[in-house]
Amino acid sequence: MQRTNFSEELAACSVARTLDVIGEPWSPLVxxxxxxxxxxxxQIQADLGISRKVLTERxxxxxxxxxxxxxxxxxxxxxxxxxxxxxxxxxDLLMVMTAWGDKWLSGEAGPPVLYRHHACGxxxxxxxxxxxxxxxxxADGIDALPGPGATAAPAAAATTGSAA
Amino acid sequence: MQRTNFSEELAACSVARTLDVIGEPWSPLVxxxxxxxxxxxxQIQADLGISRKVLTERxxxxxxxxxxxxxxxxxxxxxxxxxxxxxxxxxDLLMVMTAWGDKWLSGEAGPPVLYRHHACGxxxxxxxxxxxxxxxxxADGIDALPGPGATAAPAAAATTGSAA
DNA sequence: CCTCTGGAGTTCCTTTAAGAGACCCTGTCG
DNA sequence: CGACAGGGTCTCTTAAAGGAACTCCAGAGG
Numbered sequence: 001m002q003r004t005n006f007s008e009e010l011a012a013c014s015v016a017r018t019l020d021v022i023g024e025p026w027s028p029l030v031x032x033x034x035x036x037x038x039x040x041x042x043q044i045q046a047d048l049g050i051s052r053k054v055l056t057e058r059x060x061x062x063x064x065x066x067x068x069x070x071x072x073x074x075x076x077x078x079x080x081x082x083x084x085x086x087x088x089x090x091x092d093l094l095m096v097m098t099a100w101g102d103k104w105l106s107g108e109a110g111p112p113v114l115y116r117h118h119a120c121g122x123x124x125x126x127x128x129x130x131x132x133x134x135x136x137x138x139a140d141g142i143d144a145l146p147g148p149g150a151t152a153a154p155a156a157a158a159t160t161g162s163a164a
Numbered sequence: 165m166q167r168t169n170f171s172e173e174l175a176a177c178s179v180a181r182t183l184d185v186i187g188e189p190w191s192p193l194v195x196x197x198x199x200x201x202x203x204x205x206x207q208i209q210a211d212l213g214i215s216r217k218v219l220t221e222r223x224x225x226x227x228x229x230x231x232x233x234x235x236x237x238x239x240x241x242x243x244x245x246x247x248x249x250x251x252x253x254x255x256d257l258l259m260v261m262t263a264w265g266d267k268w269l270s271g272e273a274g275p276p277v278l279y280r281h282h283a284c285g286x287x288x289x290x291x292x293x294x295x296x297x298x299x300x301x302x303a304d305g306i307d308a309l310p311g312p313g314a315t316a317a318p319a320a321a322a323t324t325g326s327a328a
Numbered sequence: 329c330c331t332c333t334g335g336a337g338t339t340c341c342t343t344t345a346a347g348a349g350a351c352c353c354t355g356t357c358g
Numbered sequence: 359c360g361a362c363a364g365g366g367t368c369t370c371t372t373a374a375a376g377g378a379a380c381t382c383c384a385g386a387g388g
Contacts, residue, residue, distance in 0.1 A: 002344055002376050003189060004213070014265030014275060015196050015258055021269070023189065025167060025346075032179050035303060041365050049168070051347050056366060076355050078364060083303075086268050091303035092292050094179055096260050101178030104250050105185070110312030111178060118305045120297035127301075128256050131291040133284035134298070139199060139247075139255035141282045148274030166347050166373055189375075205336050215376050220337060240384045242335060 021065050021090075026050050028094060030058050031083075034068060035091050039080040062087070095126040185229050185254075190214050192258060194222050195247075198232060199255050203244040226251070259290040 006016035006023065022028055026048065033044045045055050059081060062068040067087035073080045083091070095115075102111035102125065117124045130137040170180035170187065186192055190212065197208045209219050223245060226232040231251035237244045247255070259279075266275035266289065281288045294301040 002342090002374090004376080006193065013193075013196070014262040014270060014277070015192060017269040018261040018265040019192060023192070025187070028179060028183060028187070029170065029177075032177070036308065042363085045365095051349085052366070053348090053368085054346060057345095074355095074364090076364080077353090077366095078355095088303050089264060089267070093257065093260050093264065095292060095301070095303070095306075096257050097182040098178045100253060100257065101182040103253070105181040106178060106313050112311050112313040113178070114309045114311040116307045116309060117294045117296060117299070117301055118307070119299040119301075120294060122294075122296040123309070124294045124296035124301070126292045127295040128259060128290045129293045129298075130281045130284060130286075130288045132281060132286045132288035134293075135281070135283040137259070137281055137283075137288070137290050139252050139259070143280045143282070144200065145278045145280060145287075147276050147278040149270050149276040166345090166371090168347075206334085209336095215378090216337070217339085217377090218375060221374095238335095238384090240335080241337095241382085242384095 018093075021067065022062075022093075024058065024061070026054060026058050027062065028097070030055070030062065031067070031087065031090060032094055034081050034083055034087075035094065039082065041079070044081075092126070096128070099125045099127075182257075185231065186226075186257075188222065188225070190218060191222050191226065192261070194219070194226065195231070195251065195254060196258055198245050198247055198251075199258065203246065205243070208245075256290070260292070263289045263291075 003024075006013075006019050022031065029048055030044060030050075033047055038044050038047055041052075041055065041059070044050070044059075045052055048055075050058075059068065059070070063070050063081070065086075066084055067090060068081045069084050069087075070079050070081055072078060098111075098113070098115075106112065114123045115125060116122065128137050129135060167188075170177075170183050186195065193212055194208060194214075197211055202208050202211055205216075205219065205223070208214070208223075209216055212219075214222075223232065223234070227234050227245070229250075230248055231254060232245045233248050233251075234243050234245055236242060262275075262277070262279075270276065278287045279289060280286065292301050293299060
């Protein structure tokens, strides 16, 4: 298939830009694997069942984007992939996906994995809060305004919460 | 191309399950559009520049998944798409994408859109916190444990923070 | 009454990426 | 010195995205 490069047309959208980095099929799962400690080509390939060709492409692209780092771990040509700072912060996205999936898709069996928060020692999950006031921050509690990097074409109603 | 259904093989992964709902190309952007108030077929199509065929498929699938709701808004066959509760909670994901994209990809121009939090009235962004203790919760501050819905095959090291 | 128009999709064809799996290269081990 | 293992490439098939024209329907206009 052909694939559109999202951020080319939708330049002024951070969602589109982010998707250009990890929006391709498998990329988030590759990231997840590296996150949980599967760092080598064959490990990831076996875990995901992804085609080797596609895995090569994804790893290369994620490295190129500065999300992963490719490190030799032997004299021989052997490499491991590690999260960079940029990549580590992307894991927040995975945590939110996990929380949503646990809530809406895990069914009767319950979530497949539980997370214990070091800070409090409890089994918990991630929640969104305002970086400013610390109160919960969700879709229905914010207004969008054009920012410094805005283009001239704000997409119609930029305000959420309005309209029926 | 062929596309693997992620959660079929990776049943015990909420990331994979979530990707099966919104992981297809364009889906997150369609959601974003509905979120900001573009609710009609032609509006979304024009805004994203997506092919009508693909948009039809995506909308249908998102409705089927209970993320969007298709509502008539006229006597004529005219429909609008609205977020359901399930869909509204997915927007959290978009907010995290936005925060990450703003930080790592917006460059000198700065973020294209700013968000004002109703609760405090300030321009801010979303941050992840522990639902239990309220402290920041990030990739490097949690341990993963098998949950009730776990399968027999936990992927090697399920603990983050360990290993070099 | 007949046509025009606008929203909301279909249909069809082309292009290109994912899947599958075989093959290759390099350095070490027995 | 042959087998092996990690980490990829190569090739071929299949199906999904793009693009654009076409359809269907219900009012509005003349």
